[in-house]
Amino acid sequence: MAKGIVVVGAGFSGAVIARQLADAGLTMTVIESRDHVGGNCHTSRDAQTGILLHHHGPHIFHTGDRDVWNYVNRFAAFHPYRHAVRTTVAENVYSLPINLQTINQFFGTAMRSDEARAFIAAQCVDIPNPANFEEAALASIGPALYEAFFRGYTVKQWGCPPTEIPAAVFRRLPLRFNYDDSYFDHPYIGMPTDGYTALIESILDHPLITVQLGQPMTQADLATYDHTFWTGPLDGFFDHQFGRLGYRSLRFDEFRERGDWLGCAVMNFGDETVPYTRITEQKHLAPWENHDASVLYAETAIDCGPNDVPYYPTRRLDQRELLARYVEAAEATSNTTFVGRLGTYRYIDMDVTIREALDTAAAYLSATANRTCPPVFSVRPL
Numbered sequence: 001m002a003k004g005i006v007v008v009g010a011g012f013s014g015a016v017i018a019r020q021l022a023d024a025g026l027t028m029t030v031i032e033s034r035d036h037v038g039g040n041c042h043t044s045r046d047a048q049t050g051i052l053l054h055h056h057g058p059h060i061f062h063t064g065d066r067d068v069w070n071y072v073n074r075f076a077a078f079h080p081y082r083h084a085v086r087t088t089v090a091e092n093v094y095s096l097p098i099n100l101q102t103i104n105q106f107f108g109t110a111m112r113s114d115e116a117r118a119f120i121a122a123q124c125v126d127i128p129n130p131a132n133f134e135e136a137a138l139a140s141i142g143p144a145l146y147e148a149f150f151r152g153y154t155v156k157q158w159g160c161p162p163t164e165i166p167a168a169v170f171r172r173l174p175l176r177f178n179y180d181d182s183y184f185d186h187p188y189i190g191m192p193t194d195g196y197t198a199l200i201e202s203i204l205d206h207p208l209i210t211v212q213l214g215q216p217m218t219q220a221d222l223a224t225y226d227h228t229f230w231t232g233p234l235d236g237f238f239d240h241q242f243g244r245l246g247y248r249s250l251r252f253d254e255f256r257e258r259g260d261w262l263g264c265a266v267m268n269f270g271d272e273t274v275p276y277t278r279i280t281e282q283k284h285l286a287p288w289e290n291h292d293a294s295v296l297y298a299e300t301a302i303d304c305g306p307n308d309v310p311y312y313p314t315r316r317l318d319q320r321e322l323l324a325r326y327v328e329a330a331e332a333t334s335n336t337t338f339v340g341r342l343g344t345y346r347y348i349d350m351d352v353t354i355r356e357a358l359d360t361a362a363a364y365l366s367a368t369a370n371r372t373c374p375p376v377f378s379v380r381p382l
């Protein structure tokens with residue numbers, strides 16, 4: 001007998017879809033293989049120090065989507081937060097994203113905004129349609145800044161030459177010709193005061209939602225439901241039958257100090273000779289709290305083996321054919337919708353994930369009302 005609708009995975013995608021459909025009166029089951037909700041946004045308080053730990057790397061909520069901002073604020077109190085990142089390169093510390101301070105410090109100049117703009121433009125390589133990360137960087141900041149701040153970090157982060165990474169990854173970071181060093185351009189930026197896991201628990205707190213933790217999912221289990229929302233890896237749904245899509249995983253090496261150790265929340269390391277990409281001083285992600293103790297994570301990107309947690313879909317240009325096979329297989333399924341960063345194999349931020357989950361839930365409701373097929377993907381991966 002059919003059991004209704006199942007959502008596999010209790011990260012943002014799964015929680016928002018479950019909530020929206022429960023609010024519409026549907027009975028929802030959320031199955032999560034881990035022993036907590038929150039997916040890779042999981043936070044919890046350290047038993048020893050009380051510091052809120054971002055277990056899977058620093059997560060800062062930022063968006064230009066006012067509906068999404070209002071949505072998350074419905075479920076948790078948010079603290080205003082300003083994210084400023086530094087990067088260590090060749091024994092100097094610079095401000096990121098690249099701004100006038102970075103440019104003047106790096107080149108030993110005291111240029112005004114218009115001078116710096118012309119100076120950088122003169123260094124840029126003429127590449128009309130950049131086809132990859134490296135070309136996008138050379139076309140917009142030139143070789144010197146690219147070599148110092150992006151090439152080494154990107155090789156460490158992605159484990160391949162930057163020519164194999166999509167140009168869109170470079171465009172995530174703004175380039176500024178003023179002294180604004182805020183990491184994000186978005187108008188709404190904040191941190192859930194009690195962390196992301198508490199926020200997601202609150203989204204899932206509904207009488208029509210049952211959450212089952214620590215439960216792996218098999219295809220036989222899924223077959224007993226009327227519809228599945230799948231937020232796990234796209235290739236994982238098909239038991240990797242055509243081969244494994246590339247993901248990067250992360251290793252976090254924790255160490256403990258006292259006082260203010262790093263001086264900021266996140267320090268990147270651009271040099272390829274430094275094995276980790278960044279260090280996060282966890283308590284600085286909640287600057288309204290006071291802790292003498294400090295917990296830090298050095299973050300190293302690694303290839304994602306079968307037993308590792310996938311974080312970043314690599315979307316390497318040479319994997320497009322493999323991805324196309326999985327997209328085709330997904331489109332041949334019935335009663336399944338693939339959503340989220342892993343389900344659609346796209347490098348999307350939390351706010352985009354929530355927007356797409358809201359839209360997918362609405363599309364599902366309208367499809368069932370009109371007796372048409374629900375969407376296979378929240379957004380098609382290709």
Ligand code: UDP
Nearest residue numbers: 087149150151153154157169170172173268
């Ligand atoms: N990046 C870099 N140097 C840096 C920071 C970022 O080369 O100091 C590149 C790198 O390829 C990274 C991408 O820019 O994957 C996006 O950076 P972002 O900070 O958005 O990454 P996330 O926080 O999502 O890991």
